[in-house]
Amino acid sequence: MNDCTFIIFGASGDLFKRKLFPSLYALIVQKKVSNFALIGAAFDETDMKTLIEHSREFIKEDIDEKIWQQINNCAYYQQLDFNNKDSYLSFKVRIEAIEKKQKLSGNRMFYLAAAADFFCIITECLAISGVAQKKNTQEAPWHRLVYEKPFGHDLASAQAINSCIKKYFNEVQIYRIDHYLTKEIVGNIALVRFTNCVFEPLWNNRYIDNVQIVLSESIGIENRGAYYDRYGAVCDVVQNHMLELIALIAMEAPQMLTGEYVREQRAQVLKKVSVVDGIYGQYDGYLQEAHVNSQSMTETFAAIMLHINNHRWSGVPFYLKTGKYLKKKETHITIKFKQVDCLLKVCPRDSNYLTISIDPESGFSLTLNVKKPGIAQEVMPVNMDFCHSCLFESFPPEAYEVLLDDIIRGEHSVSVRFDEIEDTWTVVDEIRRKQFSLYTYQKEADGPKELEDFNKKHGVRWLL
Amino acid sequence: MNDCTFIIFGASGDLFKRKLFPSLYALIVQKKVSNFALIGAAFDETDMKTLIEHSREFIKEDIDEKIWQQINNCAYYQQLDFNNKDSYLSFKVRIEAIEKKQKLSGNRMFYLAAAADFFCIITECLAISGVAQKKNTQEAPWHRLVYEKPFGHDLASAQAINSCIKKYFNEVQIYRIDHYLTKEIVGNIALVRFTNCVFEPLWNNRYIDNVQIVLSESIGIENRGAYYDRYGAVCDVVQNHMLELIALIAMEAPQMLTGEYVREQRAQVLKKVSVVDGIYGQYDGYLQEAHVNSQSMTETFAAIMLHINNHRWSGVPFYLKTGKYLKKKETHITIKFKQVDCLLKVCPRDSNYLTISIDPESGFSLTLNVKKPGIAQEVMPVNMDFCHSCLFESFPPEAYEVLLDDIIRGEHSVSVRFDEIEDTWTVVDEIRRKQFSLYTYQKEADGPKELEDFNKKHGVRWLL
Numbered sequence: 038m039n040d041c042t043f044i045i046f047g048a049s050g051d052l053f054k055r056k057l058f059p060s061l062y063a064l065i066v067q068k069k070v071s072n073f074a075l076i077g078a079a080f081d082e083t084d085m086k087t088l089i090e091h092s093r094e095f096i097k098e099d100i101d102e103k104i105w106q107q108i109n110n111c112a113y114y115q116q117l118d119f120n121n122k123d124s125y126l127s128f129k130v131r132i133e134a135i136e137k138k139q140k141l142s143g144n145r146m147f148y149l150a151a152a153a154d155f156f157c158i159i160t161e162c163l164a165i166s167g168v169a170q171k172k173n174t175q176e177a178p179w180h181r182l183v184y185e186k187p188f189g190h191d192l193a194s195a196q197a198i199n200s201c202i203k204k205y206f207n208e209v210q211i212y213r214i215d216h217y218l219t220k221e222i223v224g225n226i227a228l229v230r231f232t233n234c235v236f237e238p239l240w241n242n243r244y245i246d247n248v249q250i251v252l253s254e255s256i257g258i259e260n261r262g263a264y265y266d267r268y269g270a271v272c273d274v275v276q277n278h279m280l281e282l283i284a285l286i287a288m289e290a291p292q293m294l295t296g297e298y299v300r301e302q303r304a305q306v307l308k309k310v311s312v313v314d315g316i317y318g319q320y321d322g323y324l325q326e327a328h329v330n331s332q333s334m335t336e337t338f339a340a341i342m343l344h345i346n347n348h349r350w351s352g353v354p355f356y357l358k359t360g361k362y363l364k365k366k367e368t369h370i371t372i373k374f375k376q377v378d379c380l381l382k383v384c385p386r387d388s389n390y391l392t393i394s395i396d397p398e399s400g401f402s403l404t405l406n407v408k409k410p411g412i413a414q415e416v417m418p419v420n421m422d423f424c425h426s427c428l429f430e431s432f433p434p435e436a437y438e439v440l441l442d443d444i445i446r447g448e449h450s451v452s453v454r455f456d457e458i459e460d461t462w463t464v465v466d467e468i469r470r471k472q473f474s475l476y477t478y479q480k481e482a483d484g485p486k487e488l489e490d491f492n493k494k495h496g497v498r499w500l501l
Numbered sequence: 502m503n504d505c506t507f508i509i510f511g512a513s514g515d516l517f518k519r520k521l522f523p524s525l526y527a528l529i530v531q532k533k534v535s536n537f538a539l540i541g542a543a544f545d546e547t548d549m550k551t552l553i554e555h556s557r558e559f560i561k562e563d564i565d566e567k568i569w570q571q572i573n574n575c576a577y578y579q580q581l582d583f584n585n586k587d588s589y590l591s592f593k594v595r596i597e598a599i600e601k602k603q604k605l606s607g608n609r610m611f612y613l614a615a616a617a618d619f620f621c622i623i624t625e626c627l628a629i630s631g632v633a634q635k636k637n638t639q640e641a642p643w644h645r646l647v648y649e650k651p652f653g654h655d656l657a658s659a660q661a662i663n664s665c666i667k668k669y670f671n672e673v674q675i676y677r678i679d680h681y682l683t684k685e686i687v688g689n690i691a692l693v694r695f696t697n698c699v700f701e702p703l704w705n706n707r708y709i710d711n712v713q714i715v716l717s718e719s720i721g722i723e724n725r726g727a728y729y730d731r732y733g734a735v736c737d738v739v740q741n742h743m744l745e746l747i748a749l750i751a752m753e754a755p756q757m758l759t760g761e762y763v764r765e766q767r768a769q770v771l772k773k774v775s776v777v778d779g780i781y782g783q784y785d786g787y788l789q790e791a792h793v794n795s796q797s798m799t800e801t802f803a804a805i806m807l808h809i810n811n812h813r814w815s816g817v818p819f820y821l822k823t824g825k826y827l828k829k830k831e832t833h834i835t836i837k838f839k840q841v842d843c844l845l846k847v848c849p850r851d852s853n854y855l856t857i858s859i860d861p862e863s864g865f866s867l868t869l870n871v872k873k874p875g876i877a878q879e880v881m882p883v884n885m886d887f888c889h890s891c892l893f894e895s896f897p898p899e900a901y902e903v904l905l906d907d908i909i910r911g912e913h914s915v916s917v918r919f920d921e922i923e924d925t926w927t928v929v930d931e932i933r934r935k936q937f938s939l940y941t942y943q944k945e946a947d948g949p950k951e952l953e954d955f956n957k958k959h960g961v962r963w964l965l
Contacts, residue, residue, distance in 0.1 A: 042928065066511075070747045073579070079715070080712065107632075185567070221872060221874060224872055224877065225871055225872040228845075228870070228871065228872045228880050229869065229870070229871055230830075231841065231844050231870070232841060232843075232844070232845065232870040232880050233839070233841065233853050233854045233869050233870050234703070234708055234838040234839050234841050234852055234853050235699070235703060235708075235838055235855075235867065235869070238702060238703060238708060239698070239699060239702060239703075239842065244698055244699075244702060263600045290842075290844065291844065291845070293844050293845070293846075294844040294845050294877060294878060295846070351738060369876075374697050374699055375697040376698070377695065377696060377701065378700050378754075379697070379759040380695050380754065380755065380756070380757050381692075381757070381758050382757075382759070386700055389697050389698050389699045391699075400744050401869075401871075401885065403699065403867070403885060405693065405697050405699070405887065406693070406696040406863075407686055407689055407690040407692065407693055407865075407887065407889065407892075408685060408692045408693070408889075410685060410686070410889075410892045410893050410897065411893075411897075411898060411903075413688065413907070413912060413914070414692075414758060414759060416692050416696050419884040419887055420887070421865065421867060421886060421887045422886075423869065423871065423883055423884070423885045425871065425872075425874075428874045428883070429874050429875075433874065434875060439875075444646075448877060450877070
């Protein structure tokens with residue numbers, strides 16, 4: 038039986054309200070968790086019933102009030118100063134009492150939905166107090182620690198957290214979260230690459246011209262000014278989501294398509310990334326946002342050109358583009374294939390490309406040349422589409438739902454290994470060192486108009 | 502201006518009524534022929550107005566009576582004994598008079614919609630009488646000779662016709678018709694192969710497991726007993742349509758994707774075909790059909806396994822299957838790719854395949870493995886589709902419409918070169934020599950039940 042004590046650090050925060058609790062609720066409704074206790078911990082003076090109630094509006098399906106009540110009966114709140122080592126001792130006593138009362142076997146998931154500055158102290162306190170114990174195996178009762186992004190703010194801080202973790206726990210107990218890795222369509226990337234004979238032979242610099250990864254948002258920073266102004270677009274989405282997508286696209290074939298093998302290959306390829314060039318943007322009005330420094334140079338837009346220095350990818354540019362307040366909300370990867378020798382009098386306008394759409398629709402689309410109807414020797418581009426989201430009877434499971442389920446089952450492929458996260462920060466530090474120019478752009482534009490110069494300089498043609 | 506005198510041998514036959522006249526009508530409506538005369542020639546005592554009128558029911562669109570009248574004004578009938586050399590002399594005088602009256606420049610298309618037994622004598626008489634003149638160029642006024650299928654009944658008879666043609670005309674004037682080659686989707690095969698980087702690198706025995714070509718008909722031989730019983734399925738569709746499809750699938754890249762280059766590559770690959778095995782069927786009730794020998798051993802069904810003996814295709818079986826009175830009417834080509842190394846605990850059920858559908862729908866479909874929704878490490882097959890017929894605003898042009906238009910424009914890629922046709926007959930003669938066993942099958946079956954043994958013996962799994 039999958040029983041579990043969920044211990045959420047930062048339970049009074051946005052993540053718990055919007056994502057964690059709704060996902061937990063879904064897992065309980067689907068009986069993916071048999072028996073459980075939910076223990077929220079935070080600085081605030083509040084109670085669990087209130088926190089859970091705030092989550093109600095973020096649950097898509099009709100709420101089963103009986104289950105809601107059942108959850109409330111198993112929910113506890115612990116007011117906790119994360120920095121106060123002593124307070125963990127009484128917390129330990131309370132957790133044990135709750136587990137006894139709820140007849141739980143002692144599987145514990147510690148979810149650190151807190152700022153990265155607290156990761157080390159929480160980790161240390163959990164270990165010293167004995168709330169979480171170092172274990173060598175995945176066997177029950179297991180203790181697993183989950184670290185929400187961002188995992189530090191540069192390589193040094195990530196390394197500091199990692200050494201703190203290493204001191205007290207085994208890597209097998211650790212889940213560094215990138216919820217992008219739990220998206221169905223992202224999970225699909227490696228499966229599609231390695232289970233189809235028609236893609237893998239083409240997946241190299243002989244046939245691929247360039248790779249484009251775009252993560253555009255139509256919204257601004259909303260009420261996250263304090264967080265965002267410290268991190269910026271590069272730390273907010275490039276370091277984690279976009280570099281992980283690159284790793285999945287570019288990695289070598291793992292021995293098996295499971296947890297540790299996939300993580301190993303992702304880590305290997307990230308070590309080969311080098312930064313070529315980039316350009317930053319900041320949307321007009323950003324400096325007036327709440328909790329933003331009025332002279333801030335934080336980027337809300339970034340276009341970056343990377344190389345991967347190995348045999349497979351030598352000479353193939355990887356282009357990243359991301360931003361807030363852009364024209365469209367969309368996330369996709371485009372694999373642009375090379376042009377073939379032209380055997381026609383009227384040559385094809387374009388070569389093939391494979392688009393992996395992630396948001397808002399998810400699916401694959403292959404752009405091919407076919408005969409122009411009624412004309413003997415001309416082709417036109419058409420799409421062969423596969424809509425992944427259409428496969429689901431209703432909506433696909435939320436990323437956090439899959440993530441919690443994976444952690445309960447001890448599946449590691451959706452989490453990021455210690456060296457993998459350090460490798461991504463190494464790339465980010467290299468990006469930072471290059472100090473790309475920052476330009477203002479209008480909301481609902483495609484980014485700063487200076488992007489055109491960047492495109493011209495590198496011969497970039499954004500496909501979508 | 503594309504003016505043309507159409508001279509149709511066998512104008513009282515089915516082909517003129519069902520295909521040639523409706524296509525001619527369409528070309529005239531679309532103003533693809535500016536000025537013209539239509540001269541029908543046959544043994545029968547009839548007139549052109551009557552023959553044209555019989556065609557009315559085979560025209561899909563609403564008839565423009567003004568154009569209908571205009572055609573009647575330019576239509577002439579010549580009663581002609583094809584074997585009587587002298588009669589061609591008066592025919593010549595008449596053609597010249599008609600061209601003068603209709604102010605035509607003397608471009609002449611001679612369409613031999615007659616039995617192959619007459620091909621040689623008609624060719625000879627046209628030449629000797631001077632009705633058709635030997636020309637070295639495609640320049641106007643051009644004289645072009647069109648030979649409807651079947652072009653002979655074996656290699657020897659095809660060679661005899663070819664030497665007759667060669668004696669009097671240049672190959673540039675000659676069109677040996679396979680109307681399959683004019684189908685939009687068939688024309689698409691070479692274009693799709695050679696203008697898309699994602700296919701050509703995979704198009705060989707390293708990645709392709711086998712190729713299947715299926716041409717199933719749900720109808721019987723209808724009122725063609727005399728013809729069909731002499732020819733059978735192998736001559737009726739394998740010699741021409743199916744071997745031409747194989748040539749298009751298997752040929753090497755031509756220098757350019759135009760007429761002579763494509764024909765050269767088709768011819769080259771046909772010379773490498775060898776016959777491995779086969780099985781015949783005859784539908785229950787065939788022996789009772791009108792004009793069929795009551796002890797006939799003619800096949801109405803054939804499944805044949807071929808090899809292509811070159812570097813690209815060594816070890817890749819090509820399977821053909823065709824028949825009358827089968828369960829479904831469908832024509833398609835399936836390229837089955839090889840299985841990849843399995844990196845999953847639950848291996849993919851099947852490898853990829855590309856299906857080129859020709860009839861009744863036309864299009865491409867690529868069967869891929871994608872992630873099973875909600876399950877981390879399993880895949881399921883899905884289709885990425887492209888519907889070619891959907892590109893047309895209304896219905897695609899009839900094969901014969903494209904064909905006549907191509908001949909007027911002097912485009913040769915849709916016609917079959919003298920050696921190409923001899924190569925296909927060489928394959929057919931090899932098939933005949935092997936004397937495959939003939940089994941009876943029930944109407945609306947998938948063929949004789951003994952096909953199972955053939956499949957088992959060679960490990961064939963028909964995909965569609």
